[in-house]
Amino acid sequence: MEQWRRDLPQEGRKKFYVLSMFPYPSGRLHMGHVRVYTISDVLGHFQRMRGHEVLNPMGWDAFGLPAENAAIERGLDPEEWTKSNIQSMREQLDSLGLCFNWDREVTTCLPDYYRWTQYLFVKLFKAGLAYQKEALVNWDPVDHTVLADEQVDEGGRSWRSGALVEQRLLKQWFIKTTDYAKPLLEALADLPEWYGVKAMQANWIGECSGCFFDFHLKVRGEETGETLAAYTASPEALYGAAYLGLLPSHRLLHGASPARPALEAALQPGRDSLTEVTARCSLTGQEVPLVISSRQAFDGHLDTVIGIPDSSEEDSSVAAALGVAWNSVLQTHPDGTQTLVNSDEFTGLTREQAFDAVTQKARDAKVGGHLTSNKLRDWLVSRQRYWGTPIPMVHCAACGPVAVPEEELPVVLPKLPSLTGRGGAALASAQDWLHCTCPRPFERSAADRWLPVDVYVGGKEHAVMHLYYARFLSHFCAAQNLVTHREPFKKLLVQGLVKGQTFRLASGGQYVKREDVDFSGRPSTLPVTWEKMSKSEHNGLDPQEVVAQYGVDTVRLYILYAAPPEQDVLWNVKTDALPGVLRWQSRLWQLVSKLRGARQLGPPPDPSLLKKKELAEARRIWQNMNYAVQQVTAHFTEDFLFNAAISRLMGLTNTLNGATAKVVQHSVEFEEALAVLCVMSAPLAPHLASELWAGLSQVRSPQSGVLSGGGGVLQQPWPSVHPEYLLEPDFLELLINNKSCGTVTVPLQVSQDAERVQQLVLASPLGQKHLADRRIQRVILSPRTTLINFLVDE
Template identity: 75%
Template structure:
């Protein structure tokens, strides 16, 4: 039974044109107080004029376990509301940005819980990465010890703010029980051909001695951390084929009807997905070189009309450890379109075309190699004529202007629109290209030449090439190191006992991959692990995750 205090309320009822306000008494209303309600007055019988520290601590100690119990006892039958905050780097101290983000998310969580919803408001730690490693080096500490100490300190600070997180779902990306599953996901991508290694021109920080993402380079071309002027360097790196999913990402923006500003920003970043890549094998004077190349075609339906493949003068084939480098260097003349002895065999069409070094310093967007189709673009026709290359007509128009394919094998006779769908679909099924993407996007470079990160679960074998570590041998944990400075290569290169291993396939001598993953890989899936953080058999249960797969609110 609740005690009720009756109150009479004097309330303005109306106002005349002269501004005179008339008042009236409303009927008594009930101010409901539970006898169990805890406040300052209930303890002392008088309102205290000073709110002392010991009073605050006493009230917090009384309220906190009750609030946390309420959070944990949310019924699974209620409508779900997932409040996801960007988890912090464990730098050791909260700043006002943390306070702003987490107090807002906590307030939203309480509000939704009062509305009768089951609320998930978890917390974790983005614990790998360059900031923690550099801080540990400066202090002469092990990054693991430094990070764990910071997590404990920041957890206490978050608790002192009175925030109501689901701490029973806490995740820490530098712990093996988390990065085991980051490695597992990488292995699955590798097995599907979606994780691969190649030489690439990258942003290199000469101070921190590591690769930087484009987002980590400021408008002046300097590193976000060290402030050093970023250099361009050719390195063998690991990539994930995110460009394969550009078109689905673009199309799925339609499922976000109220995200107007975000949708426009994302659509502009992705770009128009009207072209695709096709895969080629390179030959020198008719001999297989062992080199592969992917080139972008802006009109995939006309790919049977390709006359050449063009690369930029800055392309890796001209500067790296490529087997065709000498042939390209022999033909290269700056400022000219150069025909080379190298040919490229299209793995989709089976046709072989010459490789050309373009005089251009850049193609559209981030493209480094393009397919020239003279029947489709005037620029391609001009270059083909200048180099005396064979041109094939693949489009014909009727009197109504309707275009149909010719000289295109099984696709001849299809309309241009039909051929676009048929060719891209078949190429993707054959895994030789065909995934619609834009010229703006590049695949995701994920490798870093640092110690404090998730080890890439791959071994390099002289006989078998790169081989994924078997799932039952995960996680590949980090070894203890006396020094974390890499001097231009990963510090893990110095861990000889760790690096030297056996190939999982042939059991011969092999070497572990010594680059580690960028922290963005760890944080790409943490919101899913929150739904099932203690699962030792899988990265998460699809049953438990299904109820929380849609994030209601994200704070950063």
């Protein structure tokens, strides 16, 4: 296995970076891990065989709540617990024969990794994208600690103390991801191979039709030192702002803000309430009052909006009812166009021109103006837990938050004598670490060489938030000139879940172990479903036990063959998938044994002894081999349908299995096709293919070119289609409005080029007969079947 991992840099080789989502080191692999890492391993082997220098790293998402909880329950240090789990899981991954670049292994809880997390945070802070404000957290009043959502049960009680959890406002760190919403939305157009995920990302971001502007708060004319960001969908009319609207649930009414007493005094529940708190716009200098809205919710996730009467009837009604004056800033002309008035240098511009000009000025002044949607919120990154990356900020009484100098990073997480999960923040006991004095992340050439990732492999459940934040950080790094690319991943390969059969009692719904179910044939009273494998549902499998029973390659083939990557695998060894891959492996072994027996016991191979019928048979084998190479390569590079690739290899296996004895003995085509079959099987079943290749190499024919090279099967180049094969004719069925009209011959070489095929069909006699002078609406060339469909006006 070590020889597969040796991939020394060679001048001129193209790079291929395949990255799979890092696991949380729980200590045990599950079948979902087997699926995702098998897929990335297949792609890595395939691209190496195509001559690429491949990077396929592994890492561990090692910080977080599960490790801290496990350490608390067991009285252990979370670092030691995590490192022990990583060692165990690495051994399990090795037992699966997976070929990772372990020299690039990263562990997120180690200082040599998280120093760069801190470095990025400092960069974000200096760019004005990291800030603090109060936000609600789950507070355990007994243990005096913050709880994650998953630590609160359905009844709203703490998982440990059982106390009713309170919602408490605490100062939190946020990343201003909304500043990048519009670029992130527009950049989706640059990702044509994010199949099925682009729409999810676009829906998550929403329509970026408005923006936030910064305001500075005053109470009865006195500055409070607070900045409040407020949203409007009409930034061009900003000079016509009459007030800022707040929801009654806004943090200013419930937290530690100096404006809270004045806001509470003005609050009239159920009514729009004018307050003595005002806000000065950082861009226009105008000062407007705060109004506590009678509404319980604004559009999307907004809690602060700018009331602009000229652009909203509702805003106009609120301002008029409260006696708030405003400037009229929109003038409507007879042709229906509107231009700005009373808007300083923007006066005279059309609304469209002013929209761009006002937002640009705000962005230049760093007081807002970044287009975003009302659905998005900034990224809350504070956790109030011990086991996580320390935020590299010094809180100075005189200076406020100060970033730790980059040369002093990392801020290392201190060791604690014990971790109880009670009594407030765990780090408060690390006094030497807590009290401190107020005060180049990577090899640029390597980043330019390997980034962006060519294929990112992981679960579809991470297709929204995880990818959104990854894209945000990549865009930010590009803006900071740390990398040359904006988008981090060229292609996404999102795979479904591995599900197990689940049995539940019809009465109470409790999950039942499979071994406790009576399968004697009597009518079942247990609802049976397929659900994600888990211990609590008694439907999980230990990958090591499965490998011990069936072998590594069988498990790899089963999980690849059972379903296309994007679909769920319903794990059931009694289905056709497992017997199918077992039979296929057996037939491969039999084919190699058949050739070895013919060569060892029979005369030397002599193609001149083949008669016309046998030559035709050999030619068909050659054609099937080239077709398989063409199709399997397409599946590996375009749609990642590994199940279809395996089916195609099974088809070639069946062709070879039916070969006559003389063709097996004497034809170059049979030997080459069998060798190509072994090579293309290698990324999928590397252990079996290695043994088959060793057996083939001992009986190779002098006339065969495929077996002439040295090395193991994974050191062989990926086969290519013979140029002669591409010149052979391909017969396309011509459909017009879904009705067959005959067949057209085109060169196989262009049979998948939709534009070229369309030209050839239109120029053919059949095309001239049926399509001349007809208006063509759409042409569909089937990528996997030999037909072309013209949709035309009747």
